[in-house]
Amino acid sequence: MAGIALKPGLRVLITAGASGIGRAIADLLIDNGARVHVCDVAEQHLADFSAAYPGHGASLCDVSDEEAVARLFEEVKAGLGGLDALINNAGIAGPTGGVEEIAPADWRRTIDVCLTGQFLCTHHGVPLLKQAGDGAIINLSSAAGRYGYAYRTPYSAAKWGVIGFTQSLAKELGPSGIRVNAILPGIIRGPRMEAVIRDRAAQVGVPYQAMEKQYLDRISLRRMTGPEDVAAMVLFLLSPAGINISGQSLGVDGNVESL
Structure with missing residues (x-):
């Protein structure tokens, strides 16, 4: 039976990998023997990552900037000598x-x-x-890529787009042995989610605590998800246990019922 252990020295690029979900993914993959390169727009987070992992790569990059992304991949090629997995985690x-x-x-x-x-x-x-001959792409979507999300239309539209992008890539790249999946996190505890809840509460005119309860009441398990839970799914998908999983949209969200 295939185990949840990475191929030794697996070469992985994680966008927005110096903090939040991306950093949790980087930490877990490095702990399991991967060679990791991260990019981020926050210089302090990149410095913290480099201090913790001086043997791994870190680049300043805004993924929406074509020239910056081209430079990033030159740095990835120089540092890793190739690539086995791409984690498209960056988002706002x-x-x-x-x-x-x-x-x-x-x-x-x-x-x-x-x-x-x-x-x-x-x-x-x-x-x-x-x-590399056998690769994987994991795209971070969101529960907002499965449900409509009032007052967050740009974000929801983008995350729905990620699902279509993922499923199209899975068909296109499958014959080359490349697996492509999307992970749909739900309500991830941390400062970013706190800001989202605060802004939504202000938009509809209710207290923060009431809006937070509304969010939790829409989750079957009635709890937020941790970045480490998303990282665990990434580890599974990149391991031999995930070798035949492709084209899937995998919720890591405690079963979000609606948004």
């Missing part, structure tokens, strides 16, 4: 507001980071994954 929460209130620039920025950024990294990553 985007604006909270009615569709008539959202600035077109904020819409474009959300789509650019959450969806176009995944395309750009995949565009550059696939040739390296094909050279």
Whole structure:
């Protein structure tokens, strides 16, 4: 039976990998023997990562910037010598507001980071994954990629797009031995989710605690998910145990029933 253990020295790029979910993924993969390169837009988080893992790579990169992504992959090739897995984790929460209130620039920025950024990294990553002969791509979507999300239309639209991108890539790249899956986190505990709940509470005019309870009441397990839970799913998918899993949208969310 296939085990949950990585191929020794698995070469992995994690976007937005220096903090939050990305850092949890990096920590777990490194603990399991992977060679990791992360990129991020936050210099302090990158410095913290490099201090913790001086033997692994770190690049400053905005994934929505074509030139920056091209430079990133040159650094990945120089540091790792190739690529076995790409984790498209970078994303932003985007604006909270009615569709008539959202600035077109904020819409474009959300789509650019959450969806176009995944395309750009995949565009550059696939040739390296094909050279490796057996690769994996994991795209971070969201429970918002499964349900409509009032007052968060840019984010939800981008995350629905990630699902279509994932399923199309799975068909396209399967013959090359590349597995492509999406992970759909739910309500992830931490400061980013706190900000989302606070903004949503202000939008509809209720106290923070009441809005937080509304979110939790829509989760069957009535609890938030931790970044480490998402990391565990990544580890599974990259291990031999996930060798025949592709084209899937996998919720790690305690069963979010609606948004």
